[in-house]
Amino acid sequence: MSAPLKNDTFIRALLKQPVDRTPVWIMRQAGRYLPEYKEVRAQAGDFMSLCRSAELACEVTMQPLRRFDLDAAILFSDILTIPDAMGLGLHFEAGEGPKFSNPIKSAADVKALPIPDPNDELQYVMNAVSLIRKTLDGKVPLIGFSGSPWTLASYMVEGGGTKDFGKVKGMMFSDPTSMHLMLDKTAQSVTSYLNAQIEAGAQAVMVFDTWGGVLSHEKYKEFSLQYMQQIVDGLKRTHDGQTIPVTLFTKNGGQWLGDMADTGCDGLGVDWTTDLSRAKELTKGKVALQGNLDPSVLYADDDTIKAEVKKVLTSFGDGPGHVFNLGHGIHQHINPDRVKTLVDAVHAG
Numbered sequence: 001m002s003a004p005l006k007n008d009t010f011i012r013a014l015l016k017q018p019v020d021r022t023p024v025w026i027m028r029q030a031g032r033y034l035p036e037y038k039e040v041r042a043q044a045g046d047f048m049s050l051c052r053s054a055e056l057a058c059e060v061t062m063q064p065l066r067r068f069d070l071d072a073a074i075l076f077s078d079i080l081t082i083p084d085a086m087g088l089g090l091h092f093e094a095g096e097g098p099k100f101s102n103p104i105k106s107a108a109d110v111k112a113l114p115i116p117d118p119n120d121e122l123q124y125v126m127n128a129v130s131l132i133r134k135t136l137d138g139k140v141p142l143i144g145f146s147g148s149p150w151t152l153a154s155y156m157v158e159g160g161g162t163k164d165f166g167k168v169k170g171m172m173f174s175d176p177t178s179m180h181l182m183l184d185k186t187a188q189s190v191t192s193y194l195n196a197q198i199e200a201g202a203q204a205v206m207v208f209d210t211w212g213g214v215l216s217h218e219k220y221k222e223f224s225l226q227y228m229q230q231i232v233d234g235l236k237r238t239h240d241g242q243t244i245p246v247t248l249f250t251k252n253g254g255q256w257l258g259d260m261a262d263t264g265c266d267g268l269g270v271d272w273t274t275d276l277s278r279a280k281e282l283t284k285g286k287v288a289l290q291g292n293l294d295p296s297v298l299y300a301d302d303d304t305i306k307a308e309v310k311k312v313l314t315s316f317g318d319g320p321g322h323v324f325n326l327g328h329g330i331h332q333h334i335n336p337d338r339v340k341t342l343v344d345a346v347h348a349g
């Protein structure tokens with residue numbers, strides 16, 4: 001038996017149970033805005049070596065928890081570990097973000113794509129999860145995560161980041177059968193990967209659909225939401241006698257919050273373009289909401305940050321089911337002292 005949670009406000013909020021203060025964590029809370037992260041990153045040499053070392057991944061996961069009164073830890077890894085394990089050859093070029101040496105170019109490439117075994121090619125992630133969980137010793141819950149099939153497919157076809165999504169949308173329109181096969185294989189991979197993270201000790205899981213918001217209404221449902229539904233249906237929802245909440249996050253997906261709530265997930269991430277009061281109306285009390293401060297507020301002074309935090313808390317209003325977060329990841333040039341102001345302001349209410 002693992003240590004009982006000393007602070008379970010994050011889990012309780014996702015399950016819409018009452019809490020005595022709003023829990024808060026920050027997307028990309030471990031990262032380059034922290035000088036201690038940059039030190040470990042330099043020591044590791046490259047980003048994937050950092051992810052592959054359970055000790056170093058655990059160390060950087062713990063760093064933000066030492067500085068701030070956060071209510072959850074998130075596994076330090078990346079969403080692109082799955083395509084890497086499929087053989088696409090992930091590497092990070094300085095200042096350019098992620099790149100794949102072997103992107104998906106044809107129907108034959110899609111057919112040949114393997115579904116990785118999470119306890120083989122991705123065992124290093126499970127090792128990090130187990131070590132982080134042990135190190136946390138029940139301080140706060142550990143979040144596991146993955147990318148959504150559509151978001152992973154975008155990187156797999158584009159071979160890296162993109163502005164226009166020309167290649168991946170080109171494949172979606174010209175060869176929808178191959179696109180569906182790739183998304184189905186990816187959804188199967190994500191499901192078994194997240195279930196393995198849950199078995200290794202993740203106490204909640206989140207699916208990042210960073211690029212679902214570039215699709216039309218019709219295509220979002222067919223090419224992104226459908227595969228997140230497949231994942232929600234296939235996940236273990238309890239482990240070790242505890243409920244494992246599942247959160248979905250489509251950036252720029254405000255108009256689909258109602259459809260997303262109908263998947264049967266527990267929580268939805270909301271970016272700053274949708275007011276939380278509107279998100280509540282759209283989701284009709286079916287799910288908890290996570291968000292949604294504009295990350296750029298952290299460039300402002302302490303008084304502005306406190307006022308903007310208050311506005312987010314007020315827009316959610318009364319009742320359980322709010323996890324405070326940014327509407328997307330923290331930027332790398334933010335001063336960590338501003339993050340402390342934010343976290344303490346959320347807890348002050």
Ligand code: CP3
Nearest residue numbers: 027028029030031047074075076077078079097208210329
């Ligand atoms: O939140 C956390 O603290 C956990 C760690 C985490 C990372 N990436 C670490 C990381 C998480 C949850 C992610 C998710 C991720 N990765 C997403 C989805 C969330 C989102 O932001 O929308 C996406 C799209 C990726 C893909 C990815 N990985 C990109 C585009 C980059 C480059 C980012 C950049 O600004 O250069 C990465 C690399 C990466 N992943 C870094 C970190 C801390 C920076 C790498 C470095 O240290 O050089």
